[in-house]
Amino acid sequence: MIINTVIQTEAERNEAMIRDYEALIKELPKGSLICRKNRYYYLKYRKDGKIFDEYIGKDEEKVARVRELLALRQHYITMLSELLKEQKTINKILDTLE
Numbered sequence: 001m002i003i004n005t006v007i008q009t010e011a012e013r014n015e016a017m018i019r020d021y022e023a024l025i026k027e028l029p030k031g032s033l034i035c036r037k038n039r040y041y042y043l044k045y046r047k048d049g050k051i052f053d054e055y056i057g058k059d060e061e062k063v064a065r066v067r068e069l070l071a072l073r074q075h076y077i078t079m080l081s082e083l084l085k086e087q088k089t090i091n092k093i094l095d096t097l098e
Contacts, residue, residue: 004097007090014087021080028073033066041066 031045033056041056041063056066 001097004094007093007097011087011090011094014083014090018080018083018087021076021083025073025076025080028069028076029066030073031070033063033070 029043029045031043031054034042034044034053036042039058041058043054043056043066045052045054056063
């Protein structure tokens with residue numbers, strides 16, 4: 001059936017996009033940007049249950065770049081979540097067609 005083929009193709013495309021987004025998310029920094037005394041910035045994140053503070057500095061360009069990367073990571077996480085919901089729906093449809 002044509003519908004089954006189209007849905008199967010969409011499922012494969014979604015799986016590829018999910019893998020791509022997961023790879024992109026792993027490359028980007030996680031955590032949040034913290035400003036301390038005298039406008040010194042730190043990237044605060046968890047790793048293996050411990051909290052780490054990575055020094056960023058005062059450089060506005062570097063701080064802006066880290067903010068941009070954190071926002072991009074959040075965008076990718078949102079997109080990945082939507083793709084996972086869509087994949088779940090596609091799998092349900094494929095199960096009913098078979």
